[in-house]
Amino acid sequence: MTPLLTTRGLARHYGGLKAVDGVDFSVVPGEIRAIIGPNGAGKTTFVSLICGRVAPSAGMIVFDGNDVTNLPPHRRVRLGIAYTFQITSVFANLTAYDNVALPVQRTLTDGRRHGAVHAGVMSALERVGLAGREHDVAGTLSYGHQRLLEVAMGLALKPRLLILDEPTQGLSDGEIENFITLVREIARDATVLLIEHNMPVVMELADRITVMNGGRILAEGTPQQIRANADVQHAYLGTPEEEGADG
Numbered sequence: 001m002t003p004l005l006t007t008r009g010l011a012r013h014y015g016g017l018k019a020v021d022g023v024d025f026s027v028v029p030g031e032i033r034a035i036i037g038p039n040g041a042g043k044t045t046f047v048s049l050i051c052g053r054v055a056p057s058a059g060m061i062v063f064d065g066n067d068v069t070n071l072p073p074h075r076r077v078r079l080g081i082a083y084t085f086q087i088t089s090v091f092a093n094l095t096a097y098d099n100v101a102l103p104v105q106r107t108l109t110d111g112r113r114h115g116a117v118h119a120g121v122m123s124a125l126e127r128v129g130l131a132g133r134e135h136d137v138a139g140t141l142s143y144g145h146q147r148l149l150e151v152a153m154g155l156a157l158k159p160r161l162l163i164l165d166e167p168t169q170g171l172s173d174g175e176i177e178n179f180i181t182l183v184r185e186i187a188r189d190a191t192v193l194l195i196e197h198n199m200p201v202v203m204e205l206a207d208r209i210t211v212m213n214g215g216r217i218l219a220e221g222t223p224q225q226i227r228a229n230a231d232v233q234h235a236y237l238g239t240p241e242e243e244g245a246d247g
């Protein structure tokens with residue numbers, strides 16, 4: 001299958017530090033791909049390169065046949081790349097409704113048709129389980145609910161590639177169960193890149209897993225292959241008895 005996203009020799013250096021160091025990566029349409037690795041492995045920097053928040057030091061990014069390496073983030077959003085990053089895009093003083101209305105309006109060619117905006121906002125909030133909280137000011141929501149609000153904002157863009165950076169952080173066990181169902185549903189019409197430290201969530205959701213370490217790809221494979229990989233166990237998962245521990 002033709003990949004939806006490919007990177008070739010993708011790198012980002014900060015002075016002498018190789019945060020991302022020559023990564024060749026691809027993901028096929030409809031896949032749920034988890035990216036895991038120890039703290040500082042380069043995961044966030046890697047997905048920041050993909051969505052254009054960070055400029056590469058070297059390498060190339062191709063999305064759906066287009067070279068997007070030098071496109072600004074908003075042009076990548078228009079092509080279908082959406083991302084959620086640890087609540088950085090939630091406007092704390094706006095209601096949950098207004099936060100989601102902003103990206104919904106971007107997807108409507110005729111701008112601000114009230115009915116269409118309302119339907120789009122409510123549908124996105126319902127999908128993440130925040131229906132009923134639309135009038136809450138975002139800054140008053142719990143941390144976990146602000147993460148879900150970010151996912152709703154990403155979904156409102158109707159992305160083809162949705163990048164989720166540690167989305168389950170701060171969620172309760174019940175909310176994590178709902179989130180797993182939500183990601184499966186999202187993957188019916190989008191491709192998902194999921195940075196996640198919660199190993200049970202990764203093992204349950206991912207079609208394939210990419211393990212990063214020191215800015216490079218250490219291993220790639222199905223959850224079963226990654227579980228059995230001795231290098232991965234050494235670098236990240238700890239001893240087999242500790243498997244499932246938060247990284």
Ligand SMILES: Nc1ncnc2c1ncn2[C@@H]1O[C@H](COP(=O)(O)OP(=O)(O)OP(=O)(O)O)[C@@H](O)[C@H]1O
Pocket residue numbers: 014017018019037038039040041042043044045046
């Ligand atoms: N803007 C920056 N300036 C300097 N160094 C940076 C910058 N951003 C990231 N780094 C460094 O690059 C390396 C990779 O960081 P990154 O945040 O991508 O790792 P990560 O795998 O996402 O870690 P975590 O799991 O803790 O979020 C780290 O050593 C980090 O300190």
